[in-house]
Amino acid sequence: MPGLVFTPKAGILLLLTGAGLLFYFDWEKKRIKEEKEKAKANATYGRPDVGGPFQMIDHDGKPFTEKNLLGSYSLVYFGFTNCPDICPDELDKMGEAVSAIEKALPESSPLRHVNPVFVSVDPARDSVEQVHRYVQDFHPRLIGLTGSYDTVKAMCRAYRVYFSSPPPQEGEASPGQDYLVDHSIYFYLMDPEGLFVQAYGKNNTAQEVTERVLQEITKWEKGERAEQRYTFRTQT
Amino acid sequence: MNWITSWFSSSKPSDSSGGIAPDRAKRKVCWDARDTYFACLDKNSVLKPGEEQNLCSKEEKRYEENCAKSWIEYFNKRRVLQEEQKDQLKMMENQANDARKRN
Secondary structure (H helix, E strand, O other), rough: OOOHHHOOOHHHHHHHHHHHHHHHHHHHHHHHHHHHHHHHHHHHHHHOOOOOOOOOEEEOOOEHHHHHHHOEEEEEEEEOOOOOHHHHHHHHHHEEEEHHHHHHHHOOOOOOEEEEEEEEOOOOOOHHHHHHHHOOOOOOOOOEEOHHHHHHHHHHOOOOOOOOOOOOOOOOOOOOOEEEEEEEEOOEEOOOEEEEEEEEOOOOOOOHHHHHHHHHHHHHHOOOOHHHHHHHHHHO | OOOHHHHHOOOOHHHHHHHOOOHHHHHHHHHHHHHHHHHHHOOOOOOOOOOOOOHHHHHHHHHHOOOOHHHHHHHHHHHHHHHHHHHHHHHHHHHHHHHHOOO
């Protein structure tokens, strides 16, 4: 069988092919890595810029920042304690969803506790005591946040929330006054790293919110988040 | 003008609670009073609150006693707005139907 005889020519050919393949694989690996990194960087642009640092006071009078929410998913609603009916309805819905999510996930799941958060857009009347009283009516883990006019305004700006409460120096908003605050009525889902995921409105039922949050938690637990960002960007 | 502002502020039901927002129970009492008053308006075919003359005075009194003035203004405005939206939707539907018939 003369075809199988090892000649120097064949040896050189084999070495060259091997080196070529090695070089090619290495190059391809680098290229894919670079592409992935580029996609990741782009993905952060594709995500709506909602959320970020804030400095508020919780319903026990303690300082509360965005860092207190990290490690869990959070549902964040902006409203005011003198709100006629939309705020309490939405907060009830949020509490219902938070309880349903907790029930649906096994006790071993580290993400089964979603933080329900109420942020006041009426700092002139919503003192810590007022917010403390208010949160008692809703989910037992509901966190109520308030602050000065400026800190509330800054948090609303970061979350792209509109509200009409006048600044206190304009004299209209003060405790004991009877007025309403016009404001955005979405609540936001933030992921365990404090990044915005999605928003829910009046038309979403508690069940819909529950299902969508559960989907997000499942994705996160599977580690599919980075992949999701990648495909999100390439589709656009 | 002082007498006007003082007269207005003394008529605000929320002032009697010292600026404390209503809790769940108080909200429910207010919503029930509102629903009873609106049901009375419906019964008398009155859309705009205040145009019923004295037909619902008992219900109106309970509504005013149990809801803050700002809430009453909001609920009353919403009642009229919602009715107008219903009318507009009906009109649009009718127009769409007419257009379909003509074609």
